[in-house]
Amino acid sequence: MRLGMIERDGRKSVVAVLGEDRLLDLDIAAKYARYETDVFTDMQKVIEEEDYGLEQATWLLKRSERRAQLAMGEAHFLPPLMPVQFRDCLAFEQHLKGSFAAAEKMTGQAHAIPPVWYDQPVYYKGNRMSFIGHGADVLWPAYAEFLDIELELAVVIGKKGKDITRQEAPAHIFGYTILNNISARDAQMVEMPGQLGPAKGKDFDTGNILGPFIVTADEVPHPAALDMQARVNGEVWGGGNSADMHHDFADIIAHISASETLWPGEVIGSGTVGTGCGFESGRTLKPGDRFELEIEKIGVLANRIVRE
DSSP, X not given: OEEEEEEETTEEEEEEEOSSSEEEEHHHHHHHTTOOOOGGGOHHHHHHTTHHHHHHHHHHHHHOOGGGEEEGGGOEEEOSOOOSEEEEEOOOHHHHHHHHHXXXXXXXXXXXXXXXXXXXXXXXXXXXXOXXXXXXXXXXXXXXXXXXXXXXXXXXXXXXXXXXXXXXXXXXXXXXXXXXEOEEHHHHHHHGGGTSOOOTTTOSXXXXXXXXXXXXXXXXXXXXXXXXXXXETTEEEEEXXXXXXXXXXXXXXXXXXXXXXXXXXXXXXXXXXXXXXXGGGTOOOOTTOEEEEEETTTEEEEEEEEOO
């Protein structure tokens, strides 16, 4: 099942994909079915209901109440979820090598992948308040000149847990979605030698994009092996497959949850797939550029960047 969030006539609701161009408004469908609930007004509520929430969504999807349907093109998409916590990893070796090579060309300084990267997942906590959805404009931060996309797969945590083992980890995944972590490379290059961050290289309003849908975990065998592609103005910039993650999401969840509770509604990004950004190939975004990030089974996350 693919689930998203839309806003229509001043109300927010969870939608399910019926086909290539049709959506089912689950909140309206529940009302027509005389199912008294507000669960389908917020994805977080669906997640917290665990199996029961998905069972009800499946039942409504099978009924496919015509009066609750709408065309995909009519929908104003929101992020499928406003994360309760957001972490982003660095799990693709090819991206790391490509970025280090690009940085060396820019600065003349050579970089090697540190041993810790191979030994354990590495991640940072990002701005959970800056998320936008499919179709929304990204606002160019005033302090930056070198803007870039990042094509990432992300998991949504569906079940609370602490000290989760690698074997237990897949059961804590609610689903998978697309993450575009817009990056100010010039700011990032300045601040990273300070041994903290990224900070302003990643933190600005509209800088994180999620969606358009969450595909539920039952449709993606773990470890995820999904094709990924990034396009800007119709030109393919790069991509790969999520199977190339050096540490898969079971490793990542087990590592993060060591002596720390993970909560339903947390989002964890994979980091950029190899060639899934412009930095590795010397490309940069320009005002007005439109980008499409596509991941198998999830869909296409499309946005535009504007400079005011």
